[in-house]
Amino acid sequence: MVEHGTQEHNPVAGPPSERARVRRYHQIAAYDPQVVYDILDAMPLCHVGYVHNGSSFVTPTLQWRDGNRVFWHGSSASRMLKAVLEQDVCLTVSLYDGLVMARSAFSYNINHRSVMIFGRPEKLVDDDKEAQLRVMMDRMVPGQWDRLRPVTSQELKATTVLGMDITEASAKIRTGPPVDAEEDYDFPVWAGVIPVRMQVLPPEPDPRNLPDVTVPDGVAQFSIG
Amino acid sequence: MVEHGTQEHNPVAGPPSERARVRRYHQIAAYDPQVVYDILDAMPLCHVGYVHNGSSFVTPTLQWRDGNRVFWHGSSASRMLKAVLEQDVCLTVSLYDGLVMARSAFSYNINHRSVMIFGRPEKLVDDDKEAQLRVMMDRMVPGQWDRLRPVTSQELKATTVLGMDITEASAKIRTGPPVDAEEDYDFPVWAGVIPVRMQVLPPEPDPRNLPDVTVPDGVAQFSIG
Numbered sequence: 001m002v003e004h005g006t007q008e009h010n011p012v013a014g015p016p017s018e019r020a021r022v023r024r025y026h027q028i029a030a031y032d033p034q035v036v037y038d039i040l041d042a043m044p045l046c047h048v049g050y051v052h053n054g055s056s057f058v059t060p061t062l063q064w065r066d067g068n069r070v071f072w073h074g075s076s077a078s079r080m081l082k083a084v085l086e087q088d089v090c091l092t093v094s095l096y097d098g099l100v101m102a103r104s105a106f107s108y109n110i111n112h113r114s115v116m117i118f119g120r121p122e123k124l125v126d127d128d129k130e131a132q133l134r135v136m137m138d139r140m141v142p143g144q145w146d147r148l149r150p151v152t153s154q155e156l157k158a159t160t161v162l163g164m165d166i167t168e169a170s171a172k173i174r175t176g177p178p179v180d181a182e183e184d185y186d187f188p189v190w191a192g193v194i195p196v197r198m199q200v201l202p203p204e205p206d207p208r209n210l211p212d213v214t215v216p217d218g219v220a221q222f223s224i225g
Numbered sequence: 226m227v228e229h230g231t232q233e234h235n236p237v238a239g240p241p242s243e244r245a246r247v248r249r250y251h252q253i254a255a256y257d258p259q260v261v262y263d264i265l266d267a268m269p270l271c272h273v274g275y276v277h278n279g280s281s282f283v284t285p286t287l288q289w290r291d292g293n294r295v296f297w298h299g300s301s302a303s304r305m306l307k308a309v310l311e312q313d314v315c316l317t318v319s320l321y322d323g324l325v326m327a328r329s330a331f332s333y334n335i336n337h338r339s340v341m342i343f344g345r346p347e348k349l350v351d352d353d354k355e356a357q358l359r360v361m362m363d364r365m366v367p368g369q370w371d372r373l374r375p376v377t378s379q380e381l382k383a384t385t386v387l388g389m390d391i392t393e394a395s396a397k398i399r400t401g402p403p404v405d406a407e408e409d410y411d412f413p414v415w416a417g418v419i420p421v422r423m424q425v426l427p428p429e430p431d432p433r434n435l436p437d438v439t440v441p442d443g444v445a446q447f448s449i450g
Contacts (some may be wrong), residue, residue, distance in 0.1 A: 013437035019280050045321045045335075049283035055244050056312070058274035058283050060319035060339050069277040087281070094285035096423075098400040099447065105362055105373050110270075114285050120367040137330055148330050149412040177431045187374040190438040191431040193231045195449050198321075199424035206402045215413040222324065222419050 019118055030171045033068070039115045039171055040065045040093055042225055043198075044140070048072065049090040052083045063091065064136045065166075068118060071124075071132050073161040081160045084121050091117045091164065092197040095225060102178035102188045109174060111193060121162040129161045135220040141218035189209040198225025230370065235409040243270060244343055245393040249402060255396045258293065264340045264396055265318055267366070267450055268423075274315040277308045288316065289361045290391075295342060296349075296357050306385045309346050316342045316389065320450060323420040327403035328412045342394040346387040352387045356439045366443035425450030 016022075022029035026185045030036075040046075046063040049056065058081045063072045070091060094114035124132055126186050130151065137145040178191050203219050241247075255261075257352035265271075271288040274281060288297045296317060296431045299306045321341035329331050349357055355376065361372040405415050428444050 013382075019282075021276065022226070035401060036344050043321075045319060045337075047272040047274075047283050047285075047317055047319070048313075049272075049281040051276060051281060054245065055314045055343065056274040056276060056281065058272050058315045058317035059246075059342065060317060060337070062335060064346075065447075090281045090283045092272055092283035092285060094270060094272070096268075096449065101366065101369070101428075101444075105358060105370065105376050105379070108362070108385070110275065110287060112270075112285070116283065118280060129352055133330060137333070140324060141326065145327070147414050149328050149409050149414070155329070159331070168378050170245075177429070179431070184374050185433055187436055188438055189372050189374070189432050190440050190444075193429045194428040194444060196428060196449055197424050197426065199422050201420040202383075204402075204418045204420060206418075208402070208410055209416055210411070210413055213413055215417075219263065219326075219419060221413075224321065224421055 011043045012197065016170060017118070017168045020116065020170045022170050022172060030173060031169070033166070034089045036052055036115050036166060037065060037170045039095070039113045041072060042113070043093050043095050044224065045085055046072065046091050046093045049092070050080065050087055052079060062136070063093065066132065066135050066201070068166045069163045071136065071163045073136065073160060074135065076158050078160065081162060085123060086164065088118060088120050089164070097175070098193045100174075100178045100193050101191055103180045103184040103189050105190050107178055107180045108204045109178065111172070111174050111195070113173045113178070115169060115171045117164065119164045119168055121164045124161040124163055124205055125178055130156060132161050132163065133159070139214060140222065142221055143218045144216060147216055154184070161204065170194045195198060200224060232419055236406050241395060242343070242393045245341065245395045248394050249398060255365050255398060256394070260389070260396045260398065260449070261358050261391060261394045262290060264320070264338045265295060266340065267412065268318050268320050269449065271297065271316050271318045273305060273309065274317070275305065275309045275312055275320045277304060279359060284365050287361070289364045290320065291360050291393045293355060294388045296361065296388045296392055298358065298361065298384055301385045303385065307439060309387065314389070319423055322400070323418045325399075325403045325418050327417055328409040328414050328416050330405065332403055332405045336399050336401070336420070338396070338398045340394060340396045342389065342391055344389040344393055345388045349386040349388055355381060355383070357388065358384070365447060366441060367446055368443045369441060372441055425449060
């Protein structure tokens with residue numbers, strides 16, 4: 001866990017790149033790869049930013065990580081997946097961990113974790129593509145890939161998988177109670193944190209399940225947040 | 226609630242703009258303003274996409290809605306807030322509502338809600354700025370603005386508030402069980418949904434609270450997701 005207001009590390013030798021360097025609240029920024037990895041692993045929903053026909057787009061999609069690379073996938077016909085092969089993108093993951101209620105509106109904040117990664121995605125081909133789809137599945141529900149109806153070559157062809165090295169990245173984490181201006185601590189208003197978390201509920205079987213199927217072991221390991 | 230696979234509405238007269246028209250999974254797309262509003266109101270964390278120094282950026286920040294406009298704010302020195310006044314941006318909000326486990330990897334999905342809004346933000350000035358900061362606060366904790374140490378003119382000056390009309394927007398909602406290819410329903414694997422939701426935990430008082438302060442009524446109304 002990053003201690004609030006103290007940590008600033010580099011993911012690679014040397015300083016962060018100009019665009020990856022955090023400006024606002026830089027005192028809570030971290031460039032430590034493990035901090036970046038932990039946030040990516042906690043939240044599969046990411047937001048990919050790119051330009052298409054002169055307009056900025058932010059497309060929500062699912063990411064997964066394997067070593068020092070981040071991956072996402074989609075239909076081979078996707079506007080986003082085609083566009084991002086020709087430009088650098090920004091992939092952002094963020095989690096809302098709580099409302100930080102201070103004594104002044106100006107000191108209100110959000111406890112949060114976020115990561116921004118900049119880079120040029122590459123399209124995976126041949127065996128790499130199927131291998132990473134298996135990794136994606138196993139990140140969600142371990143062992144599930146081998147339990148499913150096997151993937152077909154047509155399905156593989158219709159699916160594009162992109163990978164991007166995690167070389168330009170930064171993370172921000174804010175935790176803990178409000179930090180008010182010292183003179184505001186005497187102001188008579190309640191201050192504190194309303195924590196928020198992701199909650200996984202019990203699995204809901206498909207009404208069309210065959211009578212003898214059982215919930216796979218891996219489902220119990222599903223976690224998010 | 227949008228019924229899965231059926232709804233496609235327009236927020237304004239006429240068809241959606243070219244960039245707002247949903248391509249992938251267009252059968253779950255909605256252009257109904259109320260659908261867009263409900264998703265914005267459910268999730269304050271948004272992702273703003275813009276270009277700065279030739280690179281795409283996706284900055285997580287908090288949004289709030291007032292009528293048919295969406296707002297966000299930040300430090301007047303923010304790289305993002307300065308950059309977005311000179312370009313159209315994309316503001317995206319999304320929620321992960323559950324993992325949809327199908328019988329084939331190809332039919333896996335995520336139950337989700339998302340909104341994309343395109344437009345040119347405007348900087349709020351004078352009374353409008355303070356008025357919208359009050360709206361932001363009251364959306365989170367009703368009545369809280371008036372309980373806080375009053376905002377100063379220096380604080381207002383250091384804060385930029387942006388507003389953007391919701392005229393180019395689209396929403397996607399996916400709910401319900403997996404939808405497999407008909408011939409896959411005989412494949413003997415468990416299928417179903419692992420639901421996920423945001424959970425609000427009990428408020429944690431700041432250790433430095435004055436002894437006689439009590440949790441404001443509005444805190445009990447805080448909700449997210």
